[in-house]
Amino acid sequence: MxxxxxxxxxxxxxxxxxxDIVAAxxxxxxxxxxxxxPAIVYELISTDPVESxxxxxxxxxxxxxxxxxxxxxxxxxxxxxxxxxxxxxxSGTEASxxxxxxxxxxxxxxxxxxxxxGEKGTHHVVLDFRLGYTSATS
Numbered sequence: 001m002x003x004x005x006x007x008x009x010x011x012x013x014x015x016x017x018x019x020d021i022v023a024a025x026x027x028x029x030x031x032x033x034x035x036x037x038p039a040i041v042y043e044l045i046s047t048d049p050v051e052s053x054x055x056x057x058x059x060x061x062x063x064x065x066x067x068x069x070x071x072x073x074x075x076x077x078x079x080x081x082x083x084x085x086x087x088x089x090x091s092g093t094e095a096s097x098x099x100x101x102x103x104x105x106x107x108x109x110x111x112x113x114x115x116x117x118g119e120k121g122t123h124h125v126v127l128d129f130r131l132g133y134t135s136a137t138s
Contacts, residue, residue, distance in 0.1 A: 003135045004062050005044055007094035008087070012040060012066070014094075015086035021079050031069065037122065038070035038079055058134040059100070066127045071120045080107065080125035087129055101132040 005028060012018055012026050018040070025031070025039035043065050050059040066083055070076035088104040110124040 003095060003097045004047075004060075004131065004133055005042070007097035007099060007133065008042055008064060008066075008129075008131065010094040011087060011090060011099075012042070012083060015082065017082040018079070018086055021075070021082065038068065038072075038075055040079070040083065041067045041069065043067075060133060060135075062131045062133065063105075064129045064131065066129060068125045068127070070123055073123045076123040076125050080127060084127055087127075096135070098134045099131055100134070101130075103130045104128070105130055 009026055009028070013024065018026075022038050022040055025035055025037075027035070027039065027041050029041065029043055031037070031039045031041055045063040045065060048061040048063075050057045050061065066087070068076050068079040068083060070079060084104050084107070087102050090102045091099055093099070105128040107125055107127045110126065112122040112124065114121045
């Protein structure tokens with residue numbers, strides 16, 4: 001797992017308000033088959049290494065989406081707010097990655113129709129974050 005992805009996952013999983021809802025169900029890219037909801041999925045969208053007059057600096061910006069999923073609308077909204085509070089504005093070290101800044105860039109809501117008419121649909125809140133970081137291995 002790439003350092004910044006591991007760092008983001010650690011930050012989310014180390015927040016009791018979040019894990020009280022999802023336990024350890026925080027996954028890269030998708031929720032594995034057989035896992036229950038609520039859950040969180042994170043995805044690295046892009047990285048943007050910062051250039052200086054001397055070439056590459058150690059600073060990189062990464063854009064992530066963090067998707068909260070639940071069968072309950074109120075639960076997914078509560079979970080998304082707890083994730084936002086855990087990540088937005090954070091600076092510190094997670095998984096040997098020095099995170100200098102995090103910024104919540106926005107959110108969107110969605111809903112997935114159930115495959116079976118007897119099931120409930122899934123509510124989604126997708127949060128968009130930008131993290132500035134330097135890796136200990138840089």
